[in-house]
Amino acid sequence: MTDISTPEVLTLGTELTGKDIERIDRKIKDLADIFSDRQAYLEMDKSRVVYEVASFLPVEQGTTGGLFYGITKIMPGTVGDEYFMTKGHFHRKRDRAEIYTTISGEGMLILMDEQRNTWVEKMEPGSVHYIPGHVAHRTANTGEGVLVFWAVWPSDAGHDYEIISENGFSKILVKGKNGPLLIDRQ
Ligand code: PAN
Ligand code: ZN
Numbered sequence: 001m002t003d004i005s006t007p008e009v010l011t012l013g014t015e016l017t018g019k020d021i022e023r024i025d026r027k028i029k030d031l032a033d034i035f036s037d038r039q040a041y042l043e044m045d046k047s048r049v050v051y052e053v054a055s056f057l058p059v060e061q062g063t064t065g066g067l068f069y070g071i072t073k074i075m076p077g078t079v080g081d082e083y084f085m086t087k088g089h090f091h092r093k094r095d096r097a098e099i100y101t102t103i104s105g106e107g108m109l110i111l112m113d114e115q116r117n118t119w120v121e122k123m124e125p126g127s128v129h130y131i132p133g134h135v136a137h138r139t140a141n142t143g144e145g146v147l148v149f150w151a152v153w154p155s156d157a158g159h160d161y162e163i164i165s166e167n168g169f170s171k172i173l174v175k176g177k178n179g180p181l182l183i184d185r186q
Contacts, residue, residue, distance in 0.1 A: 014104060014148045016054040016071045025052045026087065028079075033165040034087055036172050036185055037080030050075060050084045059155050066155035073148050074107065074141040081174040085110070088138025088169065092158025095133035101150045102127045106143030108173055108180055112136045118171040120182055123149060136164060140173045142180045 011017050029046035055070030077084040088110070091098070100109060100123070107123040113135050121129050123139065131137045141147035171182050 012071070012103075012150060014071075014073070014146075016056065018056065020056070022055045022057055022070075023052065024055075025049050031087065034085070034168075035079040035082050036168070037082060040080030044079060048075075048077075050077070051086055057155070061155065062158070063155045067152055068155050068157075069150065069152045071103070071148060071150055072139065073146050074105075074139060075146060076141050076144055078175055081176075083108075083140040083142055083173055083175060083180070085140035085173070086138045087161055088136055088164045089159045089161045090114075090136045090163060091133065091153070092160045093154075093156055096154045096157035097133050098131040098137070098151060098153040098157070100129040100131065100137075100139070102129075103148040103150060105141060105145050105147035107147040107149075108140050108142055108182075110138050110140060110169060110171075110173055110182075112169045112171075116170040118169050118182070120173065120180075123147065136169065138164075138169065140180075142173070142175075 028044045028048045035041045051072055051074040053070050053072045057068050059066035074084055102123040102125055104125050109121045109123055109129050112118040168185055172185050174181050
């Protein structure tokens with residue numbers, strides 16, 4: 001009889017549970033170059049958590065042909081008028097794509113190509129987003145509750161944060177009177 005070993009089972013909900021989950025939290029203090037309203041940023045409590053990421057990395061970083069997946073939870077809030085959001089990145093291997101699926105909450109996926117054209121896709125429970133290669137991506141929580149989404153990306157994609165922390169996206173997402181507004185960065 002073949003020995004069938006029990007695979008690791010992970011449960012997807014608003015939390016990712018199971019062993020060997022890598023957990024990262026990003027607090028206001030970790031996001032100095034991200035938000036555009038400098039004064040508002042300086043006045044924020046630096047220990048406040050903006051988002052948390054729990055990732056399952058079943059193969060070594062850089063492995064060709066594998067997949068990683070993770071859950072991101074972004075808290076509700078703003079820095080000045082700008083919604084709480086992730087740092088954002090291009091994949092280090094620029095052609096690597098990714099899929100995001102929204103689990104709960106409301107948000108916007110902010111996308112920017114290498115020519116710095118920026119656009120958004122609305123995130124709501126069940127929305128599925130294909131992020132092509134060569135496109136930087138970040139997510140903003142535009143709702144009152146926590147925004148939770150599931151991401152799946154190639155294990156050799158890597159993350160390039162430097163370009164975004166130096167130049168930002170060309171547009172920012174702010175809270176307007178009638179909802180989110182994508183405006184040019186000053
Ligand atoms: C996501 C992101 C996650 C956090 O898993 O890494 O939402 O955003 P930052 O990495 O920009 O801080 C993903 O896009 N992985 O490739
Ligand atoms: Zn990514």
